[in-house]
Amino acid sequence: MGRIQLKQVKKAFGDVEVIPPLDLEINDGEFVVFVGPSGCGKSTLLRLIAGLEDTTSGSIEIDGEDATGLPPAKRGLAMVFQSYALYPHMSVRKNIAFPMRMAKVPQEEQEKRIAQAAEALNLTDYLDRRPGQLSGGQRQRVAIGRAIVREPAAFLFDEPLSNLDAALRVGMRLEISELHKRLKTTMIYVTHDQVEAMTMADKIVVLQAGVIEQVGSPLELYRTPRNKFVAGFIGSPKMNLIEGAEAAKHNAHTIGARPEHISVSGDTGTWKGTVGVSEHLGSDTFFHVNVEGFAEPLTVRAGGDVDLHYGDTIYLTPDPALIHKFDGNGLRIE
Amino acid sequence: MATKASRSAARLMISPAVILLLCWMIVPLAMTIYFSFLRYNLLQPGNSPFVGWENYYWFFTDPSFSAAMINTLVLVGGVLAITTIGGILFALLLDQPMWGQGVIRIMVIAPFFVMPTVSGLVWKNMFMNPVNGIFGHLTQALGFAPIDFFGQIPMASIIFIVSWQWLPFATLILLTAFQSLDQEQLEAAEMDGASWVSRFWFIMLPHLARAITVVILIQTIFLLSIFAEILVTTNGGPGVATTNLTYLIYVSSLLQYDVGIGSAGGVVAIILANIVAFFLMRMIGKNLDA
Ligand SMILES: Nc1ncnc2c1ncn2[C@@H]1O[C@H](COP(=O)(O)OP(=O)(O)O)[C@@H](O)[C@H]1O
Ligand SMILES: [Mg+2]
Numbered sequence: 001m002g003r004i005q006l007k008q009v010k011k012a013f014g015d016v017e018v019i020p021p022l023d024l025e026i027n028d029g030e031f032v033v034f035v036g037p038s039g040c041g042k043s044t045l046l047r048l049i050a051g052l053e054d055t056t057s058g059s060i061e062i063d064g065e066d067a068t069g070l071p072p073a074k075r076g077l078a079m080v081f082q083s084y085a086l087y088p089h090m091s092v093r094k095n096i097a098f099p100m101r102m103a104k105v106p107q108e109e110q111e112k113r114i115a116q117a118a119e120a121l122n123l124t125d126y127l128d129r130r131p132g133q134l135s136g137g138q139r140q141r142v143a144i145g146r147a148i149v150r151e152p153a154a155f156l157f158d159e160p161l162s163n164l165d166a167a168l169r170v171g172m173r174l175e176i177s178e179l180h181k182r183l184k185t186t187m188i189y190v191t192h193d194q195v196e197a198m199t200m201a202d203k204i205v206v207l208q209a210g211v212i213e214q215v216g217s218p219l220e221l222y223r224t225p226r227n228k229f230v231a232g233f234i235g236s237p238k239m240n241l242i243e244g245a246e247a248a249k250h251n252a253h254t255i256g257a258r259p260e261h262i263s264v265s266g267d268t269g270t271w272k273g274t275v276g277v278s279e280h281l282g283s284d285t286f287f288h289v290n291v292e293g294f295a296e297p298l299t300v301r302a303g304g305d306v307d308l309h310y311g312d313t314i315y316l317t318p319d320p321a322l323i324h325k326f327d328g329n330g331l332r333i334e
Numbered sequence: 335m336a337t338k339a340s341r342s343a344a345r346l347m348i349s350p351a352v353i354l355l356l357c358w359m360i361v362p363l364a365m366t367i368y369f370s371f372l373r374y375n376l377l378q379p380g381n382s383p384f385v386g387w388e389n390y391y392w393f394f395t396d397p398s399f400s401a402a403m404i405n406t407l408v409l410v411g412g413v414l415a416i417t418t419i420g421g422i423l424f425a426l427l428l429d430q431p432m433w434g435q436g437v438i439r440i441m442v443i444a445p446f447f448v449m450p451t452v453s454g455l456v457w458k459n460m461f462m463n464p465v466n467g468i469f470g471h472l473t474q475a476l477g478f479a480p481i482d483f484f485g486q487i488p489m490a491s492i493i494f495i496v497s498w499q500w501l502p503f504a505t506l507i508l509l510t511a512f513q514s515l516d517q518e519q520l521e522a523a524e525m526d527g528a529s530w531v532s533r534f535w536f537i538m539l540p541h542l543a544r545a546i547t548v549v550i551l552i553q554t555i556f557l558l559s560i561f562a563e564i565l566v567t568t569n570g571g572p573g574v575a576t577t578n579l580t581y582l583i584y585v586s587s588l589l590q591y592d593v594g595i596g597s598a599g600g601v602v603a604i605i606l607a608n609i610v611a612f613f614l615m616r617m618i619g620k621n622l623d624a
Binding site: 050052071072073077078079081082083085086087088089090098099102103146150 | 516518519521522523524525526527528529532536537540541543
């Protein structure tokens with residue numbers, strides 16, 4: 001079980017209110033991702049749930065029971081830290097065994113769970129090494145192993161992949177997703193990378209300055225962002241946001257069109273512009289286009305073999321059904 | 335970077351310093367060894383004949399010798415135990431966020447700057463003196479007979495004074511070690527269900543291991559040659575109760591004017607220090623592997 005409810009949870013460091021009162025519900029077995037720019041309070045929120053920070057006010061319930069005052073160990077949650085926080089003087093085996101040793105799990109049971117975790121995480125050959133003798137990805141797996149053997153109600157991950165190189169990150173992302181499918185345990189995962197959020201989450205929580213901007217499935221956030229911030233944050237490359245006369249034509253303060261929802265042509269279209277920098281990815285090409293009358297260049301996606309170059313004239317046509325409209329406060333207009 | 339030419343140039347450049355240091359060490363060492371084989375008493379000037387191992391024989395069979403060895407070990411061991419354990423406790427305390435942290439840290443370090451002779455005299459006359467000392471007044475105020483520290487418990491008193499001097503050093507080194515401990519490790523242990531005691535035992539203490547060996551190594555080197563504190567307080571007495579090896583060498587060579595036996599004692603002390611250093615180095619080496 002792992003149902004976590006935050007009710008009016010608030011956190012202030014001295015006079016600085018990092019998280020204004022906030023409500024959030026996390027269901028059993030869900031993979032929830034907290035995403036937002038650096039410094040927006042994701043880690044703080046996670047640490048409040050873990051019990052490593054005290055709430056200033058409000059309450060946290062785990063499986064229907066009030067856990068606000070419980071120490072971290074009593075909450076039945078396991079955490080994987082950004083720095084892995086392995087114990088450097090203990091072997092991998094002892095690192096993984098540590099939580100069980102603290103819980104006085106019988107020796108045979110410990111051995112069994114270590115063997116299982118090592119098997120699942122490809123660590124069997126490394127059990128007698130020290131963390132210092134492992135690669136980044138292996139350390140990450142040890143940290144996950146240490147979390148798994150506790151059989152927690154929920155896993156908490158704080159930017160676990162940010163110290164890995166790009167290729168390894170993609171691999172570990174899959175491994176963690178697979179782990180979730182297999183264990184079916186609640187996972188809360190913090191990241192500033194919206195790609196990680198989109199690929200892994202059942203439910204994404206978008207945070208800005210401690211405030212929840214929107215909660216929803218990845219596709220909900222992609223299709224119907226509640227405001228300009230979410231619209232700009234979710235999706236890669238970013239949504240083009242256009243203000244001024246063009247937006248007024250749609251009776252909005254701002255309109256948004258994703259790069260993949262704008263069609264490109266060499267001779268006709270709604271907007272006429274000149275090609276700036278283009279990024280060729282093979283399958284796709286992203287053009288940065290300067291359109292007359294727009295404050296900022298637009299990013300558009302075209303097929304891999306569109307033959308347009310720097311300085312060429314280009315015509316763009318947004319898909320009218322997929323234009324997002326926002327009012328003066330940045331909120332979505334339906 | 336280091337080409338052959340630049341390396342040999344570097345060797346040439348540092349050679350004066352190395353040679354100077356070498357002479358600085360070798361000359362007194364050679365002279366001590368040389369004197370230790372002569373019958374050389376300042377009260378009998380004139381010829382000082384070569385006598386082989388005789389000085390060593392007299393030094394080892396001196397009834398004070400075994401007492402001095404034991405006293406040296408007790409003194410070093412006692413001070414090490416008090417300063418490392420006390421240092422860990424003080425470091426834990428000073429690592430807590432508290433009001434006036436900077437001032438308190440400086441005050442804790444202050445005893446280190448007091449000269450051994452001065453601190454020995456201050457403790458002797460102002461604190462431990464049974465008639466005038468504060469401790470005497472306190473015990474009397476409570477209705478007990480005052481303790482004559484240097485008469486009744488001379489070794490414990492000296493261990494106490496020396497510990498007082500070295501505690502700041504241990505505290506300082508251990509405090510910096512504490513501060514370099516990754517807080518996330520402690521938090522991870524907390525999440526893993528470790529109580530404060532378990533966290534101290536399984537996380538903090540292993541992290542401190544290296545700093546503790548450094549403290550022990552450096553202190554041992556200095557504690558083997560404690561002298562001033564003994565000279566100004568007990569003069570090695572009562573009897574030989576507080577005579578350590580250094581003090582015994584002083585007694586033989588300067589009070590009995592026997593340079594030969596004093597030198598033999600010096601050589602013994604050097605060998606002893608090297609044996610200790612050897613074991614400590616191995617200990618440190620093991621810790622550095624980790
Ligand atoms: N212990 C602390 N004391 C004071 N301010 C803190 C503390 N921890 C975090 N903060 C502040 O809280 C804000 C959110 O931090 P954090 O939760 O770490 O952000 P994120 O993980 O989203 O990058 C930041 O502005 C940070 O400076
Ligand atoms: Mg963070």
